[in-house]
Amino acid sequence: MILxxxxxxGASQLATHLLNARDNEHVEVHELRGFSADDLHGxxxxxEATSRGTRARQPLFSLSLNPPPREHISTEAFEAAIxxxxxxxGLQGQPRAIVFHExxxxxxxxxxxxxxxxxxxxxxxxxxxxxxxxxxxxQLYREHGWNMPRGLVAGAQRDPLNFTRSEWEQAKQAKQDPKALKAMFQRCWEQADSGKAYAHALAHQGYTLAQxxxxxxxAVDFRGQVYAIAKWSNVKTKxxxxxxxxxxxxxxxxQAQAQISARMTETLRAYVTEAETARQKHKAALAMQRAQLVQRQRKERADLAAAQEQRxxxxxxxxxxxLNRGVRGLWDRITGRYAKQAKANEQEALTAxxxxxxxxxxxxxxxxxxxxGLHLMARQQKQAHDKDMEQLHRDIAAYQQQDGKTPPDLKGQFRDGAERASERIPERGRDRGLSREP
Incomplete structure (x- = not known):
């Protein structure tokens, strides 16, 4: 479990983020300990109000606990880790809040x-x-028998494709996967043995090396996005x-942005737009299926909570x-029967x-x-899209070098890539979770 x-x-902003039901399929406020308020914002x-009596500028400590992929962890195991x-x-006894996200x-x-x-x-x-x-x-990885990530075994073995939040935001703005993008830059760096070879490798991928x-x-891509070579290639500036x-x-x-913009004809821009639209249509269809499934699951959870509360x-x-009252209750206390029954009730309540x-x-x-099944489909489509994005950059670079004589079929390429991803999904994975009636 990664901690x-x-x-x-930013107490208010953090509470809003943790209660975000739009980006999370399910959100549950599991515990509020040591607070007068019964809601997360309160x-x-x-x-925040208590901190004003101190000099503390960061009164909150936020921790995320992420189990390994495909491991279903019980609530009790999460609590033990917390x-x-x-x-x-050294935060024993401090007020805390626990929120679960799916x-x-x-x-x-x-x-x-x-x-x-x-x-x-x-x-x-x-x-x-x-x-x-x-x-x-x-310790958690050892206790549960999980395969420990290299970065935990030894810091020097951390995944070189890990990216920062700023890198993630930049890749999202460029409509690309940050890990695939970083892998491309590192691959170009490792394969090139000189500056000229590196510039050529980037150009083949659709990126212009600039000062x-x-x-x-x-490096500058066809959208005008700028990528720092040292950061994205994971090498030292020197x-x-x-x-x-x-x-x-x-x-x-x-100058690089101006040159790229001049070579990006209206026809080429239209191909790029059509290619990305095809991807968005597949993504929207999957999102609709996901929303319908999540809505049904939320109802099932609400029904279970209501049934348990009634029980x-x-x-x-x-x-x-x-537990007898009045004279009989007083006699039960004298004889010890009341304490015995109260203890039995406590044990029964715990069992329930x-x-x-x-x-x-x-x-x-x-x-x-x-x-x-839905997430498997999303991952397969995303992988296909990442490969097609790399091909898109290469096609644009080749098209520009040929002065636009042979326009690439970018729209068809993206459509075919999405269909290939769907075909690779086993029927059991594709149907799981979609055939159940509400």
Whole structure:
């Protein structure tokens, strides 16, 4: 289970993000501990209000817990992991909120603690929290027998294709997958043995090498997006300069963008638009199926919660009726029968609570499995789209070099790619979760 934490402010924005039901298939506020408020916004506002009596600028500590892919983790296992992290960080007893998200077929948890110690009115210090969370994460992988990621085994073995949030946002703006984009830049860098070869490799992929500010080298795509070579190739700036400083007459970013814009004819722009429209149609159809399935699942969960609440009310009344009142109740206390029956009631209540939790976890796992087919289709389509995006850049580069004599069939290429992705999906995976009646 990967644990990622950060100290932060912005209580209202964080609460809104955690309650976002648009980007998450299911959202559940699982626990609010140590707050007067009974809602997430109110709880976080309490933290913010308390922090005003201190010098703390980041009164919140936010932690995300992400299990390995295709591992269905029980609520109890999540809680045990949260307790382990809380103890390791020294946040025992601090007010906290736990929120569960289900997104893209995976269930993960978010925990937010208040760093403000209300007794001493100061923030709890969290030195080396990243290293401590890595220690907890390693222990969880060992306890559950999961295959540990290379980055946890040894920091030097971290996946070189990991990307930052800024890289993710830039790739999203360019309508590309950040991991595939980073792999392309690294592949070009590794295959080229000189600056000229590297520029040629980028040009073959549809990118123009340009001179950025402060002697930095960048690549520009046909949309005019700018990519820092060192960052996207995952190499040091000094190594980039050592290889590329000998290149002469590289255009500036503005010149490269102007050259690309001049070569992008209206016909070519139309092909790009049609290609991307084909992808969006497939994506929209899948999103509609997902929305219908999620809506039914939300109703099933609401029905289960209502049924459990009704059963709990009935069972509480039955347990209460076993405790005599008045003179008989006084006699039961004297003889010890009252304490014995109260203890039996507590054990019965605990058993009922465990039963209800198992029922809920079972329903959640079934819902995750039902959505598995849709997410498999989405991943297959995305992989096909990523490959087609690389081909699109190459086709545009070739088309521009040929002065537009042979326009590529970009629309057909994207349509065929989406159909190939659909054909690769097994029937069982394609149908799972779609044939059940509400």
């Amino acid at each position: 990622k934490g950060s100290q932060r402010s 709880a976080f506002q309490e933290i 307790e382990a992290a809380e103890k390791k960080l 997104k893209e077929g995976r269930r993960h948890a978010h925990v937010v603690w208040s760093r403000i110690d209300s007794e001493y009115m100061k923030a709890v210090n969290l030195p080396h929290f990243k290293r401590k969370l890595q220690d907890v994460s390693r 950025g500010d402060r002697r930095a080298f960048v 190594d980039v300069r050592a290889r590329l400083d000998g290149l002469q007459n590289l255009p500036s970013v503005e 709990q009310t009935k069972e509480r009344a039955e347990r209460t009726s076993r 609570w465990q039963r209800d939790r198992r029922e809920k976890d079972t329903l959640i796992v079934r819902h995750l499995e039902e959505r598995e």
